[in-house]
Amino acid sequence: MIEKEFKLDHERLKRLGMVEAIWGQHKSYEQICEILRRFQATSQMALVTRVDNKKAEKILDTLESVQYHSQASCLTLGSPLDLDPSLGEVLVVSGGTSDVGVAAEAELSLRMHGIQTDCLMDIGVAGLHRLLGKLERFTKARVVIVCAGMEGSLPTVIAGLIPQPVIGLPVSVGYGVSGGGNASLLSMLSSCSPGLLVVNIDNGYGAAMAALRIIKSDLFKKY
Amino acid sequence: MIEKEFKLDHERLKRLGMVEAIWGQHKSYEQICEILRRFQATSQMALVTRVDNKKAEKILDTLESVQYHSQASCLTLGSPLDLDPSLGEVLVVSGGTSDVGVAAEAELSLRMHGIQTDCLMDIGVAGLHRLLGKLERFTKARVVIVCAGMEGSLPTVIAGLIPQPVIGLPVSVGYGVSGGGNASLLSMLSSCSPGLLVVNIDNGYGAAMAALRIIKSDLFKKY
């Protein structure tokens, strides 16, 4: 039998400055507890994504110092990393109510790495006035993460209005041809707004880590 | 051998009020001439779509009364139908320079059926100010046809701003995932703006015939 031991990439924090995220969806209650215990033993921070309410409750009953974030469906262990707040803030935007879960995963992942965040929900392009009335909130952000399901137009509209890095985060919300998030993903990749960046469907953690890379890229300036 | 004779649907005009359109792309110079001669013989109007410059020139050399519309890549025979101008006007909008050919096919098809038209080109969402500055042009239209390639967001933005029927017309402009017009089509079908209607990629004639059906639906009111 294959040894069950998980070889976590403990060097990731040193190498990339990122907390290792454990993808919880296909892991059992027992597997997640075992992983978290190992992190606890070495006093490391941990982030477990895609943990539903039921599984989370059982884990919280077993492990004391773990916290559950129900909107983001994530478990965390330990306190957020420190980061110089002057590096700037990341704005997380979403087009509709159904995108909130993915937006929350991104927002939590940012905060766990010490990044300042702001949020703007429900400003989809079907009612453009909701977006245009909030433009000054965008001027305060260094990076903008835009969650959108359905036809995914929101990141295109925003990237045409502002000069900052915009990360399109497609969401698997929809039905028919938009179900699964594919229409939204294709729309973002095809964007006529120059320089829109894209990550995988529902990948809130990935969008956050990309924003972290951008925020911390100051270290690689040529002083 | 199968008899080469084309059985055109001459009843279409009577039944649907539409001129029969001949799809010219895969027809030879000889086939198109033969079809047009038959229309001429019965003094009927005709519209041949997707005829490139070279084929058109040879046909114009052969048949006198035919006209070529190079922007729309269409041939026409006969003069436009009459229609009551008070039924209202159709506005044809396009997002980028590359959509002009499809927009022109739609616009010509409308005019051949006697419909008043207006056109707004190059108002893509990557520069939203171009669209927002033209909003009053939209209030004069009864139906709006919106051509868009790439990520196809324009019809969604417009259908969120105005109450009239909006017909999304995806255009096969792009590269990578947007090549062939599929991303644009999916985007329009997935639109979060309620009531956006869609036709096949590059189907300028179809969008025009849908607008014609709408314009003439007054006949089916319950006076």
Added chain:
Amino acid sequence: MIEKEFKLDHERLKRLGMVEAIWGQHKSYEQICEILRRFQATSQMALVTRVDNKKAEKILDTLESVQYHSQASCLTLGSPLDLDPSLGEVLVVSGGTSDVGVAAEAELSLRMHGIQTDCLMDIGVAGLHRLLGKLERFTKARVVIVCAGMEGSLPTVIAGLIPQPVIGLPVSVGYGVSGGGNASLLSMLSSCSPGLLVVNIDNGYGAAMAALRIIKSDLFKKY
């Protein structure tokens, strides 16, 4: 944590003349109740689509003035809008018994906006006599919405027979290559009948809003 507050687009009624529809499928019982209470507080009409029997029952137990329409799987709040009946009637047609749910969503959405409706069920093209025997019912409609799963031929056949606007509404009924509604959608988009319009798979509400736009486009005539 992201504030849970839903920013509904209350301007939609004023701007587009449409009641905001809430997509109920991925919302919890609690979320739907919260939204409906806010509508109640401001005496607004509301339409919640894709609510199954179980969820509906719990909501009806909690909120008094809400109504459930089981065939359409929709909840409504408030009474329908008023609309001039002389604007004409919309005919909702379906090919098979399994399309009834989607047809009912379209029909209810129309009635909530004050539009007169008629319905013809089970007239699929596999038994063409059922359709041909009902043709005079079509002459009384200003717009026809045609629901079809499987191979989706029905809208093509109807759009070849009548001059009114025809909206093809693909239904996710089928198995193998027709499962999910994709074959039906492609068939409608590819239609050889000129001017057939299409909306997303199962999008009964969208088809209805498109019909509403058409019916009310009289306001944009050039008197």
Added chain:
Amino acid sequence: MIEKEFKLDHERLKRLGMVEAIWGQHKSYEQICEILRRFQATSQMALVTRVDNKKAEKILDTLESVQYHSQASCLTLGSPLDLDPSLGEVLVVSGGTSDVGVAAEAELSLRMHGIQTDCLMDIGVAGLHRLLGKLERFTKARVVIVCAGMEGSLPTVIAGLIPQPVIGLPVSVGYGVSGGGNASLLSMLSSCSPGLLVVNIDNGYGAAMAALRIIKSDLFKKY
């Protein structure tokens, strides 16, 4: 180097009663001549499909007894097989002018095997009266082959009207989502008319061989 010799399946005629068809599209002028010479040497019949005009002319210049059928884009060698005419006739139907090439390949393949054929072109469902006015032509056929591109509804409508075997033959005519024949193929496979049979896109020869199998299946009755 791999020996260039072609190992033709000369047993096919004995085993299946079918003339071997050579797929000419990707073969050079030299390769086709070489193959035909070998057939000539053994006095066998041959059928080469998908040979364009230019290649055909060069081959006709080289090999005397070969015949070219330009509508079907096929070369034949030798005279048709004999078959008892009382076995019945095959009707080849097409929806539009652009399907004629594929229909002609099917019709020629049938005639080369001695089968009686009839043809009905240009009876697409967009003008249903053209089909309904010809129904008695269908009662004389034992098998019906129906060619259709675009949305491919024609075989579904026909298979709902007649009890004979109907073979749907999708044609790669169209643009946008119907380009390549895929929408038509999916439509036929999804058909709500029970017992519709389907072959690959543009496979006129295959549809003919299927009809041959049906016509000759009398040999396997239980007298």
Added chain:
Amino acid sequence: MIEKEFKLDHERLKRLGMVEAIWGQHKSYEQICEILRRFQATSQMALVTRVDNKKAEKILDTLESVQYHSQASCLTLGSPLDLDPSLGEVLVVSGGTSDVGVAAEAELSLRMHGIQTDCLMDIGVAGLHRLLGKLERFTKARVVIVCAGMEGSLPTVIAGLIPQPVIGLPVSVGYGVSGGGNASLLSMLSSCSPGLLVVNIDNGYGAAMAALRIIKSDLFKKY
């Protein structure tokens, strides 16, 4: 509300010689009972496909004269139609154990229409000797229906060996790229064996109705 009444195509038996099949998968226990009662009232035969064990048991408890065929997951009402046995027999073949359900649906549909059937299960091409050792069973059949999931090679191999009509019936058995039956369907459509016919994935009833059309095509011979 849309009237719930089902408009069954009672003319189908007269027109096509086929019993109407009701697709049971998405219908509730109540809907199926209601339909069957109407058939009972007019003493008609009925076939309901895709009914799982649980639903079937409840229906059998309610309606007396109904029979359940668990292997085929079908309900039937009434006794099979009469058919001249000399018209020949249909052989139903399957490649693997997992195809048995679809094979059984085909076989039952044939028997309900009075057709003689034979069955050969588990003769997949991975062990070719199993097929080659049974070849004489094929010589007794007039039509062969071949069920296959996975890579779907079996119909190709059989159609290369025998001259009768072969109907490929792809089965949604598999995983990875073969899950859902798509690889099997594509394989059958692409077959290098001339004249292989194909129906939709899992469409046992459709394959049977196609065989019925073939068997009864004798009526259209030219005596």
Added chain:
Amino acid sequence: MIEKEFKLDHERLKRLGMVEAIWGQHKSYEQICEILRRFQATSQMALVTRVDNKKAEKILDTLESVQYHSQASCLTLGSPLDLDPSLGEVLVVSGGTSDVGVAAEAELSLRMHGIQTDCLMDIGVAGLHRLLGKLERFTKARVVIVCAGMEGSLPTVIAGLIPQPVIGLPVSVGYGVSGGGNASLLSMLSSCSPGLLVVNIDNGYGAAMAALRIIKSDLFKKY
């Protein structure tokens, strides 16, 4: 006829700090000349992408001050923008010789906006030593753009090794399943390296504009 006039988004430079890029692939020699003349008239910089050798030569013969960059298949007008070099440098990496064209489009677009660039070609993962031997070149870059066709693993490997922003740029190089760049795109979107960003296939200009947004995001820090 639709007025041919191009409405360029002259505000883009002011709004986004980006030179407008004209997509040259589907534009004629005449159209490109007309556009460039208008830029010349207002002394603006311009970038035209996807212009092949032949078209470029004709344009250079007509317009004096235009420059052609054959490796990048781009035309430029005017001199590069000024940018503070201390903002840091962008490293453009490619996996194979065939990616050079796309890499060059990215590199030129960066230089036209005043950004310092470095290039590393031919360091594909099939020979990992080529990459590992060059790691210190990566430590000098603030942003890394990684071009890769075929299976597209290179950006994943690099993003696992360095903490800077990495932009995956899929290239349409390959054959079979990798033809068109789709396998590479999916691979980058699916990456197990956290925070890898992706743009459309062959979109060298887009990758460059994303890097520009990142480099200039310093303006949005919270000093």
Added chain:
Amino acid sequence: MIEKEFKLDHERLKRLGMVEAIWGQHKSYEQICEILRRFQATSQMALVTRVDNKKAEKILDTLESVQYHSQASCLTLGSPLDLDPSLGEVLVVSGGTSDVGVAAEAELSLRMHGIQTDCLMDIGVAGLHRLLGKLERFTKARVVIVCAGMEGSLPTVIAGLIPQPVIGLPVSVGYGVSGGGNASLLSMLSSCSPGLLVVNIDNGYGAAMAALRIIKSDLFKKY
């Protein structure tokens, strides 16, 4: 009714040297027991794949000599085959914790055929040092099976480093575009490392049988 009897390919062991594997996923508890009893009756070895915990427990309660391997989700009957250990060992590698199930199916299938195995888990390319630090484990293997989900880069990196046969085994782990394993499969097929071999998604048994064929190919050397 179709006879339920399973015709197992008992010759497979003699012909191919492989134990027949029964695919347990879609088989019921009763079916699996029946099959295993027949194997027991003839004292043959058996391997049943894809059996979940619940089904396995019921089977173990019924049949004594059966063993369950929970990590691999497989049942086995009988003891492993004998094989000369000098033929060499197979190394099974996986990129992430979630691939362990598929890796275990491969590993168990190898051991049941008497092959020596070694395992390396959790050495994904996102942390390349984990792989590079284990290279000498690879030099002891004759064949390497590499399991990978997500973007599937691991087999490409390994096949570029070692000269032995490498079998890429895509795993259906992921979400968005990587869900279902398709991105991983395409990546492996597109690999720029020469001679990488691929099997179907999640096909652990298949990868093992391919390794067995390679290990035993010594019998076909030309001594």
Added chain:
Amino acid sequence: MIEKEFKLDHERLKRLGMVEAIWGQHKSYEQICEILRRFQATSQMALVTRVDNKKAEKILDTLESVQYHSQASCLTLGSPLDLDPSLGEVLVVSGGTSDVGVAAEAELSLRMHGIQTDCLMDIGVAGLHRLLGKLERFTKARVVIVCAGMEGSLPTVIAGLIPQPVIGLPVSVGYGVSGGGNASLLSMLSSCSPGLLVVNIDNGYGAAMAALRIIKSDLFKKY
């Protein structure tokens, strides 16, 4: 401008025992000459794949010691590597005449690495007797490479008959759903014959390198 220099992986021969293959399809005459000159200068062997007749002729005119293999569309430089013939022979099989080019690329690549080869062309499954009559040729091979387009059944049939490693090589021959080789690829991946290995469509070189890895894996036995 990016330096044009190609960084060839000269270590590949030492590391993997493989000659570097240059993919010639998208390289110009000049680029190929430049690469070959560099190989010549260091007296290394080279293989350039996918070079058409015209390009080859120009190169042969320029470089003396280069050889063109027209059936395989490959150029080679230098003489084949030496390999112990007792390691065994590789049999290259193809289903149809149109697969010969891909088969020849595989066969040449094997010979350039010193491997003994045998070839069997035109033994497709549509005429199974051609394959069954040649079975003893298979017993002399250590590895079998099977090229197949269309429905790609041949590797499945062969892998069910013989115990050696079988490498399925899908060929982009076909039309409709089989065009591009996708049906063939899916068929091979889905194969019900255990242990069939697969490479990318048309990847003759890749299949050969996989066979080389297998043949040379003797070095990793445990003596």
